Amino acid sequence: MVKYLIIGGSAGGVGAVEAIREVDPTGTIALISEEVFPQYSRPMISEFVSQEATLATMKYRSEQFWKKHNVHAYTGKTALNIDFDKKIVKLDDGQKLEYEKLLLATGGRPVVPQMDGVTKEGVFTFTELASAEGITSKLQHAKSAVVLGGGLIGVSVADALVKRGIKITLIELNDRLIHVVLDEKASELAETVIKATGTKLILSQTVKQILGKQGNPNEVGGVLLQDDTIISCDLVVLAVGVNPRIELVEDSKVEIQKGIIVDRFMQTNIPDVYACGDATEAHDFLVKENRRLPLWPLAHVGGRVAGYNMAGQTTEYEGGTVMSSMNYFRLPIISVGKINPEDSSEYEILVDVQPEKPVYRKIVLKDDVIVGFIFLGEVEKAGILFRLIKNQVNVAEVKEKLLSKDFGIISLPETVRKEMFVVH
Amino acid sequence: MKRISVKEDACIGCGICQVYCTLEHSKSKDAIKAYLKEDPKPVSRIRIETNKPVSMSIRCQHCKDTPCVYACLAGAMTLDKKTGLVIHDPEKCMGCWTCIMVCPYGAVKPDSSGKIIAKCDLCPNLDVPACVTNCPNDALLCETVEE
Ligand SMILES: Cc1cc2nc3c(=O)[nH]c(=O)nc-3n(C[C@H](O)[C@H](O)[C@H](O)COP(=O)(O)OP(=O)(O)OC[C@H]3O[C@@H](n4cnc5c(N)ncnc54)[C@H](O)[C@@H]3O)c2cc1C
Ligand code: SF4
Ligand code: SF4
Numbered sequence: 001m002v003k004y005l006i007i008g009g010s011a012g013g014v015g016a017v018e019a020i021r022e023v024d025p026t027g028t029i030a031l032i033s034e035e036v037f038p039q040y041s042r043p044m045i046s047e048f049v050s051q052e053a054t055l056a057t058m059k060y061r062s063e064q065f066w067k068k069h070n071v072h073a074y075t076g077k078t079a080l081n082i083d084f085d086k087k088i089v090k091l092d093d094g095q096k097l098e099y100e101k102l103l104l105a106t107g108g109r110p111v112v113p114q115m116d117g118v119t120k121e122g123v124f125t126f127t128e129l130a131s132a133e134g135i136t137s138k139l140q141h142a143k144s145a146v147v148l149g150g151g152l153i154g155v156s157v158a159d160a161l162v163k164r165g166i167k168i169t170l171i172e173l174n175d176r177l178i179h180v181v182l183d184e185k186a187s188e189l190a191e192t193v194i195k196a197t198g199t200k201l202i203l204s205q206t207v208k209q210i211l212g213k214q215g216n217p218n219e220v221g222g223v224l225l226q227d228d229t230i231i232s233c234d235l236v237v238l239a240v241g242v243n244p245r246i247e248l249v250e251d252s253k254v255e256i257q258k259g260i261i262v263d264r265f266m267q268t269n270i271p272d273v274y275a276c277g278d279a280t281e282a283h284d285f286l287v288k289e290n291r292r293l294p295l296w297p298l299a300h301v302g303g304r305v306a307g308y309n310m311a312g313q314t315t316e317y318e319g320g321t322v323m324s325s326m327n328y329f330r331l332p333i334i335s336v337g338k339i340n341p342e343d344s345s346e347y348e349i350l351v352d353v354q355p356e357k358p359v360y361r362k363i364v365l366k367d368d369v370i371v372g373f374i375f376l377g378e379v380e381k382a383g384i385l386f387r388l389i390k391n392q393v394n395v396a397e398v399k400e401k402l403l404s405k406d407f408g409i410i411s412l413p414e415t416v417r418k419e420m421f422v423v424h
Numbered sequence: 425m426k427r428i429s430v431k432e433d434a435c436i437g438c439g440i441c442q443v444y445c446t447l448e449h450s451k452s453k454d455a456i457k458a459y460l461k462e463d464p465k466p467v468s469r470i471r472i473e474t475n476k477p478v479s480m481s482i483r484c485q486h487c488k489d490t491p492c493v494y495a496c497l498a499g500a501m502t503l504d505k506k507t508g509l510v511i512h513d514p515e516k517c518m519g520c521w522t523c524i525m526v527c528p529y530g531a532v533k534p535d536s537s538g539k540i541i542a543k544c545d546l547c548p549n550l551d552v553p554a555c556v557t558n559c560p561n562d563a564l565l566c567e568t569v570e571e
Contacts, residue, residue, distance in 0.1 A: 041497055041498045041518070043497040043498075043518070043520065057515060059516075296497050297494060297495035297496075323525060325520060325524065326521070327519050327520055330538060332534065332538075379521055379524050379525075380524065380533050380534075382524055382525050383525060383531075386525055406473070409480070409482060409530065410473035410478060
């Protein structure tokens with residue numbers, strides 16, 4: 001019998017192992033991971049493709065991590081099913097593991113749109129090391145690529161491929177890039193920066209078919225767009241989204257909507273079964289509801305909280321919200337919270353635009369409390385605003401200063417400031 | 425654990441701490457070479473904030489709850505359990521700015537290459553950090569605090 005069993009060894013699984021060991025140095029931990037090298041930084045697969053990172057530098061934790069934390073790591077193995085009544089997980093090699101507490105840190109699975117030609121050679125998704133290795137192995141003979149999807153993952157792979165000298169066409173169905181975290185203006189500025197690298201951007205458009213190569217119809221030769229334009233290319237990367245991986249719980253008593261539902265202690269509706277990360281719908285501190293927030297820091301912290309609770313140290317999950325930071329195409333952007341409020345009459349919006357740099361900073365307030373911001377081009381001090389959102393601080397007194405050069409901790413009400421510096 | 429605290433009333437916002445911080449984090453430790461010739465240029469890990477008549481010198485607080493460590497996408501920020509210091513590994517940093525997003529002090533910034541971050545490391549090679557030694561007004565204090 002294993003005391004703690006974890007399925008998935010990425011951000012969430014690692015967070016859980018570290019937290020459990022802080023509380024319980026000896027209880028048995030076993031971890032199952034389909035990936036042979038689980039403890040790598042998933043967001044760094046684009047740096048791997050661009051050759052800015054190697055397998056060695058993209059390690060999120062060292063190879064000795066499992067050993068050091070006394071974890072029995074079943075790597076390269078898939079958990080096939082779970083008997084929640086008997087508390088047994090069955091692996092693909094026939095082994096059965098009995099557990100006391102279980103954590104589902106199974107992450108997400110890339111969406112593959114149904115269309116003609118998706119099975120052709122040269123079509124990739126982009127969510128794991130294996131896809132990055134697959135793409136890398138093709139690059140010697142590839143000159144051009146189509147990236148379908150202008151979200152964070154699509155932009156990250158486009159950036160990496162541009163750095164490798166590949167001609168890119170980026171196709172996005174929405175009328176702006178990374179539409180969850182950018183507004184029109186931010187997207188417009190990002191588009192200018194991206195186009196300057198020779199990348200072609202096609203918005204409000206999608207691919208309806210992947211075409212074969214002349215002479216070899218099984219290999220990618222191009223794509224056919226909805227408006228019947230044909231774009232020839234040697235590679236297609238599908239980056240249209242990631243869905244929670246819930247196949248292990250789909251026909252069980254575990255409550256799911258799109259993702260596994262967890263409470264503030266990262267526990268599912270089944271006792272002793274916890275979940276975290278991309279597989280879940282967890283607390284959002286801004287909207288105060290459960291929602292899908294597939295983000296690395298939240299998966300890691302969610303895993304930590306699950307770990308503490310599994311080991312008996314009651315810990316509440318603070319929650320997260322829509323929050324993204326990126327530095328692709330050398331354009332730093334940080335976006336947090338509600339940046340595109342639907343009913344603008346209830347919100348106050350402060351803006352600083354310097355298109356020539358480009359710099360664009362926008363802060364959204366409701367009743368003198370910051371609910372969201374975008375910092376593009378200049379990201380310093382973003383964390384101070386993040387804290388103001390998280391703590392719902394009333395900023396009426398300092399509103400005019402929020403976007404000034406001099407804004408800082410010193411602008412905050414003395415009580416807030418003093419509380420911050422009595423840390424030690 | 426070593427910590428720096430700021431006496432708000434004594435700080436005059438002169439920026440000398442920034443100059444010495446930049447120098448200490450340069451390769452040459454020579455002001456002229458550091459500012460004119462080094463590539464990437466060394467950057468100060470301190471920010472001076474002014475809200476007249478008050479000024480304050482701000483740097484990484486080596487927080488106990490380490491939001492930047494939990495958020496780091498690369499495993500480049502770690503907490504050294506022995507010293508309580510939050511350490512940044514430039515070799516692993518992917519320059520994603522996630523730590524900038526979550527640091528409540530705004531104490532992290534991109535370095536001059538724009539590819540990785542820079543933040544206070546409490547001058548590991550010195551007994552007393554350079555900013556503290558060189559503050560003309562004794563506005564900075566280096567203390568050893570209990571865990
Ligand atoms: C290219 C890219 C860039 C990204 N950039 C950012 C970014 O800048 N910022 C950010 O916050 N987030 C980013 N993300 C998202 C981030 O990587 C995810 O939110 C995070 O990885 C989620 O962690 P997780 O532990 O929940 O799941 P995952 O990292 O998906 O890990 C789950 C693991 O469980 C394994 N697994 C699943 N089911 C089973 C099973 N039945 N048996 C065995 N093993 C199983 C999987 O193989 C996988 O290894 C990016 C993602 C990608 C792909
Ligand atoms: S970088 Fe910021 S969040 Fe991290 S320890 Fe320093 S002050 Fe705290
Ligand atoms: S910028 Fe570097 S240190 Fe900061 S979160 Fe990203 S990888 Fe970690």
